[in-house]
Amino acid sequence: MSIGGVVRRAAAGLAVVALGAMLTSCGGSAARQTEKAGAAVSVTHRFGTTMIKGVPKRVVTLDQQWTDVMLAMGVKPVGHGADPNVGKNGRAPWQTALPASSKPFPIDPKGPPLERVAALHPDLIVGSFTIPDRAMYQKLAGIAPTVPAIDDRQVERWPDLVRVAGRIFGDAAKAERVVAGVNGKVAAIRKRMPWLRGKTFALAQYVVGDSVIAVADPADGSTVLFNSLGMRQYPALLAEGKRQKQPRISVSPERLDVLRSDLLMFLINGGTRADLTDLAGWADLPSVRGGSAAVLDYPTIAGLNVPTPLSVPAALDAVTPALRALR
Numbered sequence: 509m510s511i512g513g514v515v516r517r518a519a520a521g522l523a524v525v526a527l528g529a530m531l532t533s534c535g536g537s538a539a540r541q542t543e544k545a546g547a548a549v550s551v552t553h554r555f556g557t558t559m560i561k562g563v564p565k566r567v568v569t570l571d572q573q574w575t576d577v578m579l580a581m582g583v584k585p586v587g588h589g590a591d592p593n594v595g596k597n598g599r600a601p602w603q604t605a606l607p608a609s610s611k612p613f614p615i616d617p618k619g620p621p622l623e624r625v626a627a628l629h630p631d632l633i634v635g636s637f638t639i640p641d642r643a644m645y646q647k648l649a650g651i652a653p654t655v656p657a658i659d660d661r662q663v664e665r666w667p668d669l670v671r672v673a674g675r676i677f678g679d680a681a682k683a684e685r686v687v688a689g690v691n692g693k694v695a696a697i698r699k700r701m702p703w704l705r706g707k708t709f710a711l712a713q714y715v716v717g718d719s720v721i722a723v724a725d726p727a728d729g730s731t732v733l734f735n736s737l738g739m740r741q742y743p744a745l746l747a748e749g750k751r752q753k754q755p756r757i758s759v760s761p762e763r764l765d766v767l768r769s770d771l772l773m774f775l776i777n778g779g780t781r782a783d784l785t786d787l788a789g790w791a792d793l794p795s796v797r798g799g800s801a802a803v804l805d806y807p808t809i810a811g812l813n814v815p816t817p818l819s820v821p822a823a824l825d826a827v828t829p830a831l832r833a834l835r
Contacts, residue, residue, distance in 0.1 A: 552658070560632060561653075571637065575603065626651045694736045698737050701737075708743070716779035774801060804826055
């Protein structure tokens with residue numbers, strides 16, 4: 509999912525959902541951790557239940573988050589939803605394990621191109637916001653077992669998705685190793701930078717000539733990384749999110765009051781740094797004055813906005829200088 513795509517849909521008031529951690533009727537955590545590879549796995553979701561029999565061999569991932577999860581688990585998708593803005597042929601810089609044979613198709617919030625998906629002869633289809641309604645789910649389920657969104661989170665927490673994959677492929681232990689590997693890097697930064705505890709953060713973009721968009725939901729999957737560092741979302745953002753009743757808010761370029769956080773991660777969408785002069789008060793933001801405003805490229809912002817076990821380490825490297833500046 510591109511940050512531009514998700515925030516445009518949020519600004520328009522469209523409901524976007526993401527795959528969550530509630531896998532079975534016991535809810536919450538990844539159940540049946542001892543499932544053997546090849547055993548039938550039942551995944552309960554917002555449209556019913558999907559039964560997956562045997563180990564899938566031909567997986568189609570409909571969005572970047574699921575593509576990265578599969579790659580982290582050693583699964584090579586035969587087809588994948590691609591965002592051309594993140595890199596050549598829609599491949600993010602960290603997707604080095606994505607095979608050249610994997611067929612890309614455009615990510616579309618209205619749903620994937622069914623004919624192209626069917627032509628790949630998948631035995632498993634996974635997606636989140638790219639399966640927008642029951643009708644699309646039923647069409648995809650007619651092609652192959654399909655796992656759509658389970659809860660109402662706009663962006664899912666990546667560890668939950670990894671554990672879903674662990675259940676499906678009968679390798680919960682590997683899923684836990686993937687989660688632990690990323691969490692270990694985060695924990696190391698938290699230990700080296702104790703000053704981050706209690707600092708505020710904001711993840712936003714300026715759609716040049718239009719609006720400022722920012723994440724304003726404390727339960728959103730994009731907050732996991734910074735909460736793990738001991739940080740918290742900027743309170744004014746949360747208040748505006750409640751007022752707009754949206755997980756990602758849209759405000760006019762004059763409303764930089766919602767971005768006066770200690771750490772600011774920012775994308776200039778559709779322009780260059782020269783366009784920052786259009787934002788009255790930009791130079792006076794605490795993060796800009798203190799050197800903790802990270803103006804990032806599209807792939808990095810996308811990797812923070814829709815975090816994955818592959819994008820988080822890469823995005824952390826890009827944000828680390830701004831984190832150091834908070835000392």
